[in-house]
Amino acid sequence: MNLIQEIEQELGKKVPPPVRVGDTVQVHYLIREGDKERVQLFVGLVIGVQGRGIAKTVIVRRIVQGEGVERTFPLHSPRVRDITVTRRGTVRRAKLYYLRDRVGKGTRVGELLGDKAKREKQRDLETRAAMGGDSDAAPTADA
Amino acid sequence: MTLILGRKRGMTQLFDGDGAVVPVTVVEAGPCVVTQVKSREKHGYDALQLGFEDVPDSRVAKPQRGHFKAVGVAPKRFLREERLAAPATLEAGAAVGIDIFTVGQLVDVIGTSKGRGFAGTIKRHGFSRGSETHGCMNVRQPGSIGTKRTGKLFPGKRMSGHFGSERITTKNLKLVRVDAERNLLFIKGSVPGPNGSFVQVQTAKTGTAKA
Numbered sequence: 001m002n003l004i005q006e007i008e009q010e011l012g013k014k015v016p017p018p019v020r021v022g023d024t025v026q027v028h029y030l031i032r033e034g035d036k037e038r039v040q041l042f043v044g045l046v047i048g049v050q051g052r053g054i055a056k057t058v059i060v061r062r063i064v065q066g067e068g069v070e071r072t073f074p075l076h077s078p079r080v081r082d083i084t085v086t087r088r089g090t091v092r093r094a095k096l097y098y099l100r101d102r103v104g105k106g107t108r109v110g111e112l113l114g115d116k117a118k119r120e121k122q123r124d125l126e127t128r129a130a131m132g133g134d135s136d137a138a139p140t141a142d143a
Numbered sequence: 144m145t146l147i148l149g150r151k152r153g154m155t156q157l158f159d160g161d162g163a164v165v166p167v168t169v170v171e172a173g174p175c176v177v178t179q180v181k182s183r184e185k186h187g188y189d190a191l192q193l194g195f196e197d198v199p200d201s202r203v204a205k206p207q208r209g210h211f212k213a214v215g216v217a218p219k220r221f222l223r224e225e226r227l228a229a230p231a232t233l234e235a236g237a238a239v240g241i242d243i244f245t246v247g248q249l250v251d252v253i254g255t256s257k258g259r260g261f262a263g264t265i266k267r268h269g270f271s272r273g274s275e276t277h278g279c280m281n282v283r284q285p286g287s288i289g290t291k292r293t294g295k296l297f298p299g300k301r302m303s304g305h306f307g308s309e310r311i312t313t314k315n316l317k318l319v320r321v322d323a324e325r326n327l328l329f330i331k332g333s334v335p336g337p338n339g340s341f342v343q344v345q346t347a348k349t350g351t352a353k354a
Contacts, residue, residue, distance in 0.1 A: 004153040007169060007327075011157060030162070055156055055164075079162035 005053065012054040012076035018127045019058055019075070021046050021096060022089025022109050027060060027073055028081040039081055042071060045089070045109060047096035058083070061099065063107075068100060088112035088120055145243045146225040146345040147172045148195035149328070151254065153338045157319060157329065167319055168334040170252070172344055173326050175239040176216050180231045181224070189227040193239060194219030221341055241326050249315045249347035250328075254335035258308035268301040311335035315350030 019025060027042040044062030047070070051057050054076045061070045073080050089109040099107050112120065149172030157165045179192035196219060200208060203218040211218045214235045233239070244250065264270040264285040273281040285303065289296050313334055320329035334342060 002153070003171070004155050004169060008155055011155075032161075053155070074158075074164065076158070077162050077164075078158050 008054040015127055015130045016056065016075040017080075017083035018124050019046055019049070019083050019085065020088070021049055021094055022091035023085045024087040024089065024109075025058075025060060026084045026086060027071075028083070029073065030079040030081055042073075043086075044069075044071075045096070045099070047099060048094070061096075085124065088117055146191075146193060146223065146343060147239060147241065147243060148175050148193055148221050148223055148341070148343055149173060149326075150196075151334055151336055151338055151340050151342050152327075154333065165319055165331055166333075167329040167331055168252075170328045170330060170334065170342060170344060171326055172328050173239060173241050176214075176219065177233050177235050177237045177239060178211065178214055178216060178219065178222060180233070180235050182230060189230050191225045191227060191231050191233060192222055193225060194222050196220040223343055225345070241321060241323055241328060244318055244321055244328065244344075244346075246318055246321055247352055248318050249350045249352050250318055250330060250344050251312055251314045251347050252316060252330065252334045252342055252344050253310065253312045254340055254342040256307045256309055256311045256335045257337050259306040261304065262306035263303045264301060267303065267306040270301075315347045317352070 023046045025044065025046055027044075028039050029042055030037055031040045042060060042062070044060040046058050047061045048059040049056065050059070050072075056075045057072050058075060059070055059072050061068060063069070073083070075083070088111065090112050091109055096109070099109075111117075149170045152169040152171050154166065154168050157167055159165050173195065175193040175195045177191050178194040181188060181190040181192065183189050194211075194216065197217045198220045200218060202220075203211070208218060216236060259266065263283055265272055265283055270285065272283060273279050275282055285301075288300055288302070313332070316334070317331040318328060319331050321327075322329070328344060330344070336342060
């Protein structure tokens with residue numbers, strides 16, 4: 001492991017939220033209203049994962065009032081408190097950009113079911129346990 | 144002005160207090176050793192000579208070996224001078240560490256840019272490219288280089304040639320974090336040269352930090 005990777009492990013969250021392409025997720029995002037802070041939920045479908053290490057981000061897409069909305073969240077950002085998976089999807093590609101051109105029934109993604117889903121769920125729980133109370137360990141710059 | 148020598152280790156990112164991403168270059172700098180003190184009386188100007196990174200005796204020419212022996216330090220791979228306005232307060236053999244810098248100050252970073260070999264005008268000077276279609280044969284060519292009337296080429300005309308591998312100074316980069324334990328400087332923005340290359344970090348000559 002090189003120096004940069006070591007630094008990224010120290011700075012980032014110990015275990016990033018276990019999220020995959022095709023998952024339906026709830027992003028717990030910290031927003032600032034005046035001088036108050038609160039957690040906002042952004043619910044949608046993960047249509048892409050980009051970057052590695054501390055720079056890893058996910059693109060989450062949802063339909064709001066008939067209009068597609070996509071937001072990119074850095075997994076290691078202190079503002080992203082948590083990302084919980086509500087539904088595992090079965091998809092065959094890494095980027096679901098084709099969903100942008102679809103409406104209605106065409107935007108559905110199959111659900112991961114059966115033994116595989118159970119194994120995945122078990123693994124998720126283990127990852128969550130490893131995360132522990134880590135969600136507050138936010139990497140910050142001294143500046 | 145203060146100077147330290149080091150090696151560029153690579154880039155990564157931090158999150159600031161607001162959660163905004165700050166791109167940083169990690170430089171492993173120092174510890175350096177003062178290998179010579181130059182004075183106005185003896186050399187005509189005041190300066191410190193800094194050495195960085197130990198090398199085996201066998202890697203150093205005999206005259207240089209003597210130079211290091213006189214100060215009583217191990218031979219160093221890199222030597223650079225830091226000009227001073229007033230006579231030096233440090234003595235030869237003194238250590239110079241990363242603690243000369245404070246978080247938030249601006250620094251200049253001097254390095255050798257990545258070598259690009261013999262490069263065309265597009266890469267080297269940012270010329271525009273011609274059309275690849277519609278029967279065009281002029282895609283990456285430099286175009287006209289002068290007029291018939293003057294009958295000569297004006298000096299300084301930008302053409303193809305060797306690009307990169309030259310000394311570059313990036314100025315006024317903010318120091319975001321200092322890791323004294325591991326001798327690491329986290330500098331906002333990019334720094335010339337490939338990862339692992341030798342760089343000099345000094346306090347910014349012109350810029351002043353904004354509050």
